[in-house]
Each structure stands twice: as C-alpha cells, then as structure tokens.
Amino acid sequence: MKIKSIVTGIALSMGASVISISAVAGDTIKVGVLHSLSGTMAISETTLKDTVLMMVEEQNKKGGLLGKKLEAVVVDPASNWPLFAEKARELLTQEEVDVIFGCWTSVSRKSVLPVIEELNGLMFYPVQYEGEESSKNVFYTGAAPNQQAVPAVDYLADELGVERWVLAGTDYVYPRTTNKILAAYLKSKGVADEDIMVNYTPFGHSDWQSIVSDIKKFGSAGKKTAVVSTINGDANVPFYKELGNQGVSSEDIPVVAFSVGEEELSGIDTKPLVGHLAAWNYFQSVDNEANSAFINKWKAFTSADRVTNDPMEATYIGFNMWANAVKKAGSTEVDAVEQAMIGQETPNLTGGTAVMNKNHHLSKPVLIGEIQDDGQLEVVWETEGVVPGDAWSDYLPGSKDLISDWTSPVKCGNYNTQTQACVAQAK
Known part of the structure; x- marks a missing residue:
C-alpha cells in the first residue's frame, strides 16, 4: 500500500490526533495542515488536506526547499471551531511548523487568528470569505466579496x-x-x-x-x-x-x-x-493545458476519479507562492516570507496569472x-x-475608507485613508 493511502486512512480514522508525515528523517521544513476530517465540514475540507499532501509530495520530488525535505503535519479540528485554535497552537508550539494551510469556515479562521498573530505564525486561507479583515499573518487566497x-x-x-x-x-x-x-x-x-x-x-x-x-x-x-x-x-x-x-x-x-x-x-x-x-x-471544466495537468496529477495522487474545485486551486496557488517566497527569502522565517510573498506571481489554472497584492489578497478571475x-x-x-481582491467593502460605512497595505511605509491591514492612520481592528 502506498504511504499516501496509509496517511489518508489514518487521518480520517484518528479524529483530532496529530499525524506527522516525513519523507526523510532529520531536519525538515514542516507544513501544518489544519482542516476538518470529521464533522459537518469534512465533506469539503478533507479534499484540501489531500491537496496539501499532494503539493508536499510534488515539492519533495523537486528536491524540497532550501536543501530540506518538506514534512506535512496533519491535525483534525473536527468541525469544532474552538478546537481550531487549540490545534493551531499545537501546530505552532509543539510541532513547530513553518507554515499552516487551513480553515474553511470564517468562524474557524476567526478562532485561529488570535493564536496565529500571538505566536507570529503564517497561514494560507484558501476559501471564499466575507472580507472585513486583513492580518499580517494570513494570506487570503480565496475570493473576497x-x-x-x-x-x-x-x-x-x-x-x-x-x-x-x-x-x-x-x-x-x-x-x-x-x-x-x-x-x-x-x-x-x-x-x-x-x-x-x-x-x-x-x-x-x-x-x-x-x-x-x-x-x-x-x-x-x-x-x-x-x-x-x-x-x-x-x-x-x-x-x-x-x-x-x-x-x-x-x-x-x-x-x-x-x-x-x-x-x-x-x-x-x-x-x-x-x-x-x-x-x-x-x-474543473475549464479547458486548458495547465488545468488538465493538475487534474491528472490529482487523479494519480488519489488513485481515484475524484473531482477538483476552487478551494483546491486556491491551495495550489498559495502553496506555489509560499514555496517561491521561501526561496526568495532564503528562509522560512515568517517576517521574511511575508514580505517575499507580496508581488509573487504564479500561473493559475484558468489560463492566467495569479498575483499576490500588498493587501495579502490575490487578483483572480470571476466565473x-x-x-x-x-x-x-x-x-x-x-x-x-x-x-x-478587496479586503474592505466599498459598501459598508465603517469599511469604505479603509485599505490594507502590508508594505512600507503603511504596513497596516486597516489604514483609514481619511484620517491617514491605522485603526484598531475589531476582534
């Protein structure tokens, strides 16, 4: 039986336990995977766990990053929103992961956010969301409103x-x-x-x-x-x-x-x-060479005729950008990678190019x-x-004057263009 099949089976059966998948023993770059494998959101999130495992495997075939192999660390927060925060803390303090790919619902992301910011972690969030948020520690690769x-x-x-x-x-x-x-x-x-x-x-x-x-x-x-x-x-x-x-x-x-x-x-x-x-x-129906190649890789990895979807593409884009940013920074240190992420470009799967903007949101087509x-x-x-992507809505009174810009000299997720000051963000 292939190791990825074993890992998938264990991940689905062990609930909230931690599973560490290492290609080689020793010094590795750890990639945290924070997606529900049980509960009401497992229908959507299990696929994203598998997507990250596929990307880790593919990157390791390319030689890893910075001369090190990648190691995926999978946890199951079980569609339990407070448990997302607990598992995020576990990934950062006990497992010492270098990056986290995770969350689906906004309530799970909101649960994780204070932990990520307190511990200066780095998370890629791959699902459409409501906006009205911008964190130095999060890259939003799904759609804003x-x-x-x-x-x-x-x-x-x-x-x-x-x-x-x-x-x-x-x-x-x-x-x-x-x-x-x-x-x-x-x-x-x-x-x-x-x-x-x-x-x-x-x-x-x-x-x-x-x-x-x-x-x-x-x-x-x-x-x-x-x-x-x-x-x-x-x-x-x-x-x-x-x-x-x-x-x-x-x-x-x-x-x-x-x-x-x-x-x-x-x-x-x-x-x-x-x-x-x-x-x-x-x-998935988008017809081009890049998408066909991605679909074929996915089917080969899962050994099944499983479908692809939008949050998978957002995960794919985020992972590739993160890998490129690590190479550019020459380090997995969060502050260095965060700055190296801004301006990153990588092919999307619809025939265009994804760009990471200074507000930590992507430029994306709408279909x-x-x-x-x-x-x-x-x-x-x-x-x-x-x-x-626009972090702050143009249609809400408290948001229409706000912008997000994580580059100097602003370096603020909620900068008021009228008062020219960074304002406190509601928690």
Missing part, C-alpha cells in the same frame, strides 16, 4: 433580470457579513427592502420544507426572484433536495451558490439542480458556472481579466 458575491449579483440582475433577492445562509460570520454587504450593495442599486428576504439556518440544518415554501411564496410576487446562497457544508444536500421536491427549478427561481462546487455536487443526485448556478474563480447533470459546472460568464 468583490471577487464572487458582488459579481454574482450583477450577473443575476443584468443577465437574468432578477429583481427580488433571497439571501439564504448558514448562521455564522461569513454569510451574515456577506449578506450585509450584498444588502447594502442592492440598496445602492435601488432595490427596496421588501424585495430582499434574509434567512439563516444552523450548521447541518436538514429540515428545509417550510423555508423552501417561504422562498416559493416570496418568489410569487410577479418579479423575477433568485436565491443567493451562502449555505455551507452538508446542509446543502437536503436544501437542494427540497428544492427538487417542491418543484423549484432554475427557470423559476435560480440559485447561485458560493459554497457549492464539484466536491459537494459529487455526493448528491444533481438532476434537480441542473441549471442552478455557482460563482467561483475556478471550475459563473451552471450545474450540469454530471455534477460539473459549465462556465456561462466570466470577467475579461482578473479582479484584485
């Missing part, structure tokens, strides 16, 4: 004529903040309060009958209606199933999702979902995909070029 949520709303309004909006999300920081931004954005475009319906449900919510019924009623007012979904994790499965049960088709009330991609679709019957949408910065009956997403719209 202006790279996913806002363009998706523009697409629905401009291309599909949507006038009424259901903002449906899981009850935690990412959906609530994203929907606050979207509501402000919609109102700035002239949308009335009565044409915006907001609904939140707990993680793992399973009984969607009354909510879908309310959505149908809201959509029967004679105006084109759409659902903007920030529902996360395995709650998506019964949500889409209930849409099908109640005959809500994409033609009637289209759903555009920000947390549903190929991985989530691979586990459900997609026939009732055909025509519904997802907004990401990458889809809208339509769900097909095979669980893939066909690109129906995309931006002409890349969109720089």
Whole structure:
C-alpha cells in the first residue's frame, strides 16, 4: 500500500490526533495542515488536506526547499471551531511548523487568528470569505466579496433580470457579513427592502420544507426572484433536495451558490439542480493545458476519479507562492516570507496569472458556472481579466475608507485613508 493511502486512512480514522508525515528523517521544513476530517465540514475540507499532501509530495520530488525535505503535519479540528485554535497552537508550539494551510469556515479562521498573530505564525486561507479583515499573518487566497458575491449579483440582475433577492445562509460570520454587504450593495442599486428576504439556518440544518415554501411564496410576487446562497457544508444536500421536491427549478427561481462546487455536487443526485448556478474563480471544466495537468496529477495522487474545485486551486496557488517566497527569502522565517510573498506571481489554472497584492489578497478571475447533470459546472460568464481582491467593502460605512497595505511605509491591514492612520481592528 502506498504511504499516501496509509496517511489518508489514518487521518480520517484518528479524529483530532496529530499525524506527522516525513519523507526523510532529520531536519525538515514542516507544513501544518489544519482542516476538518470529521464533522459537518469534512465533506469539503478533507479534499484540501489531500491537496496539501499532494503539493508536499510534488515539492519533495523537486528536491524540497532550501536543501530540506518538506514534512506535512496533519491535525483534525473536527468541525469544532474552538478546537481550531487549540490545534493551531499545537501546530505552532509543539510541532513547530513553518507554515499552516487551513480553515474553511470564517468562524474557524476567526478562532485561529488570535493564536496565529500571538505566536507570529503564517497561514494560507484558501476559501471564499466575507472580507472585513486583513492580518499580517494570513494570506487570503480565496475570493473576497468583490471577487464572487458582488459579481454574482450583477450577473443575476443584468443577465437574468432578477429583481427580488433571497439571501439564504448558514448562521455564522461569513454569510451574515456577506449578506450585509450584498444588502447594502442592492440598496445602492435601488432595490427596496421588501424585495430582499434574509434567512439563516444552523450548521447541518436538514429540515428545509417550510423555508423552501417561504422562498416559493416570496418568489410569487410577479418579479423575477433568485436565491443567493451562502449555505455551507452538508446542509446543502437536503436544501437542494427540497428544492427538487417542491418543484423549484432554475427557470423559476435560480440559485447561485458560493459554497457549492464539484466536491459537494459529487455526493448528491444533481438532476434537480441542473441549471442552478455557482460563482467561483475556478471550475474543473475549464479547458486548458495547465488545468488538465493538475487534474491528472490529482487523479494519480488519489488513485481515484475524484473531482477538483476552487478551494483546491486556491491551495495550489498559495502553496506555489509560499514555496517561491521561501526561496526568495532564503528562509522560512515568517517576517521574511511575508514580505517575499507580496508581488509573487504564479500561473493559475484558468489560463492566467495569479498575483499576490500588498493587501495579502490575490487578483483572480470571476466565473459563473451552471450545474450540469454530471455534477460539473459549465462556465456561462466570466470577467475579461482578473479582479484584485478587496479586503474592505466599498459598501459598508465603517469599511469604505479603509485599505490594507502590508508594505512600507503603511504596513497596516486597516489604514483609514481619511484620517491617514491605522485603526484598531475589531476582534
């Protein structure tokens, strides 16, 4: 049995224990992997753990970094948000990792953030999020709201004529903040309060009958209606199933999702979902040489016909940039790598180039995909070029004057352009 198969099996079976995978004994560069392998978010996060292991293996085949092999250290925070902080501290103080790739939900990232900053660790966060944050110790390789949520709303309004909006999300920081931004954005475009319906449900919510019924009623007012979904994790499965049960088709009330991609679709019957949408910065269906090579590497590594998705591409980009920054800095020391990261460029998987900006956010293309009956997403719209990620929303009063710039002389994640001062960031 191959070592990677053994590691994957152990990681899935041992819960919150730590697993250290070292190619060779002795002095190594340690890469922490902080993703849920159990609980409600395992449906999404297990794949990212495997992606990091693949990247570590590939880098070691190239000779490692700075003359050393990479060693992956995997932990399972088990979809338990406080446990993310505990496991991050364990990775940094006991395992002494040089970098962490991890988290999915914003509540898990918010849990880890004080630990990373206190101990001066370095983390790459690979999932779309709500913005309104910038840390010297975090690189955000997923989409900010202006790279996913806002363009998706523009697409629905401009291309599909949507006038009424259901903002449906899981009850935690990412959906609530994203929907606050979207509501402000919609109102700035002239949308009335009565044409915006907001609904939140707990993680793992399973009984969607009354909510879908309310959505149908809201959509029967004679105006084109759409659902903007920030529902996360395995709650998506019964949500889409209930849409099908109640005959809500994409033609009637289209759903555009920000947390549903190929991985989530691979586990459900997609026939009732055909025509519904997802907004990401990458889809497996993108046809180019770089993406084909990545897909082939992934299938060879997993020895299975497993799908790829957007957070995997964000992990791939982040890992390659980190490796290049370590080479540039000649060190894994956090402050040196952090500065070497700014301005890094690396090919993305959609045929362009990812650039790490001075606000620790990437420039990325935005794609809208339509769900097909095979669980893939066909690109129906995309931006002409890349969109720089914006850490602070232009539509919220407390944020519109803030910028993030981690280069001299500013070196601040929340610099107020009006007062020309760095302001205290809310925790």
